Amino acid sequence: MDFAFDARTEELRRKLQTFMDEHVYPAETVADEQRAAQDSPWETPPVVEELKRTARKHGLWNLFLPDRTYGAGLTNLQYAPLAEILGRSPRLAPTAVNCAAPDTGNMEVLTEFGNAEQRRTWLEPLLSGEIRSGFAMTEPDVASSDATNIETRIRRDGDDYVITGRKWFISGAMNPDCKIFIVMGKTDPDAPDIRRQQSMVLVPRDTPGLEVRRAMQVYGYEDHYHGGHAEIVFDGVRVPRSNLIGEEGGGFAIAQARLGPGRIHHCMRLIGMAERAVELMCRRAQGRSAFGGQLAAQGQVREWIADARVQIEQLRLLVLKTAWLMDTVGNKGAHTEIQAIKIATPRAVVGILDRAVQLHGAGGVSQDFPLAELWAAARTLQLADGPDEVHQRSLAKRELKRHAVDGE
Numbered sequence: 001m002d003f004a005f006d007a008r009t010e011e012l013r014r015k016l017q018t019f020m021d022e023h024v025y026p027a028e029t030v031a032d033e034q035r036a037a038q039d040s041p042w043e044t045p046p047v048v049e050e051l052k053r054t055a056r057k058h059g060l061w062n063l064f065l066p067d068r069t070y071g072a073g074l075t076n077l078q079y080a081p082l083a084e085i086l087g088r089s090p091r092l093a094p095t096a097v098n099c100a101a102p103d104t105g106n107m108e109v110l111t112e113f114g115n116a117e118q119r120r121t122w123l124e125p126l127l128s129g130e131i132r133s134g135f136a137m138t139e140p141d142v143a144s145s146d147a148t149n150i151e152t153r154i155r156r157d158g159d160d161y162v163i164t165g166r167k168w169f170i171s172g173a174m175n176p177d178c179k180i181f182i183v184m185g186k187t188d189p190d191a192p193d194i195r196r197q198q199s200m201v202l203v204p205r206d207t208p209g210l211e212v213r214r215a216m217q218v219y220g221y222e223d224h225y226h227g228g229h230a231e232i233v234f235d236g237v238r239v240p241r242s243n244l245i246g247e248e249g250g251g252f253a254i255a256q257a258r259l260g261p262g263r264i265h266h267c268m269r270l271i272g273m274a275e276r277a278v279e280l281m282c283r284r285a286q287g288r289s290a291f292g293g294q295l296a297a298q299g300q301v302r303e304w305i306a307d308a309r310v311q312i313e314q315l316r317l318l319v320l321k322t323a324w325l326m327d328t329v330g331n332k333g334a335h336t337e338i339q340a341i342k343i344a345t346p347r348a349v350v351g352i353l354d355r356a357v358q359l360h361g362a363g364g365v366s367q368d369f370p371l372a373e374l375w376a377a378a379r380t381l382q383l384a385d386g387p388d389e390v391h392q393r394s395l396a397k398r399e400l401k402r403h404a405v406d407g408e
């Protein structure tokens, strides 16, 4: 077993670390100041566009996309340690290198399932970072962790589709640069196979009948840097039939294909968030004293720091193994491990961030440290892209099958 990264990964890691130190971390406060001075908090601050230009110049662009024609052509194993570095500054770094969700998943869908015209019109401007995009699946009126519940209707009418429904928590949609949505709805609600009822269509933001109604908060945060999480109403929205992605009835399968890489990317970034939390914990513990000694001298604090290190090492190994499996046996073959990391990583990282907040006292819950916001972001990943319980249910089902008792 070889635990070393290959030469290309090492080179990109070095470049990315330098980019983070020289450009991304210093831009964190600049971006906040620019955003505060803007007319709308949803617009991308100019410093982010500068970061994008610099990243591109240094060859740090579309690293997530394994496709060699459109992306950097990295394997999951090569991308994993890079995504971890990006996770250290989740507000800015993923966007700076055009590796931010939900664009990443949408670009993967268009690369894999889009036709030539769809790629030209939507994939190319996404790849160049000119526009952003949204993925609209979840609905307020149904339990959307079970995607077969989705009620949005995509009705055929001559050469068009007409879309009616309500979605929420559509990440990125508040940002005016978000020009295109991939919308999942039902084209055939009566199909006997409940996984063939759904389709996906491309809906441009400016289509009449589409209303971005409000921004949903996340523990009180608006997540401006992610373009927020919007509620969107589709009221008789009409698009040409050529906006269908793949085939009618293929929406459920595309959603499944989209989520595999998305889940591992989230876990990789979460590990970077945890690393930043440990760094902040160590600095704080050594820079502050109470009751006659450094906080770092307290056994409890040392236990927190040691446990965090142990957990991070465990998680990283599991994430890297999963990445390697995805590269060698495919996403389907890595199903159990993808579910395992999606359950284990947010849960553990929430715990690490929670202890980091505690160690920072009142400052920890405030805007002066990134910890509270990182905690909220990590906590939402116990819900988004499939709640923990849904992954546990399906993982346990396979495990039970493996050890089935005769006659059961």
Ligand SMILES: Cc1cc2nc3c(=O)[nH]c(=O)nc-3n(C[C@H](O)[C@H](O)[C@H](O)COP(=O)(O)OP(=O)(O)OC[C@H]3O[C@@H](n4cnc5c(N)ncnc54)[C@H](O)[C@@H]3O)c2cc1C
Pocket: 102, 135, 136, 137, 138, 139, 142, 143, 144, 145, 146, 168, 169, 170, 171, 172, 218, 229, 380, 383, 384, 385, 386, 387, 388, 389, 390, 393
């Ligand atoms: C910050 C954030 C960003 C998001 N971004 C997007 C986006 O861009 N696009 C999009 O379409 N969606 C997005 N979502 C929505 C997210 O994917 C859904 O919240 C998620 O799929 C769960 O669906 P639901 O909220 O309807 O919960 P429900 O389906 O109502 O489930 C609620 C709870 O029921 C329990 N439960 C459900 N099923 C089971 C089971 N089988 N066994 C045991 N317990 C179960 C779980 O505890 C679960 O948390 C986002 C969510 C958040 C918080």
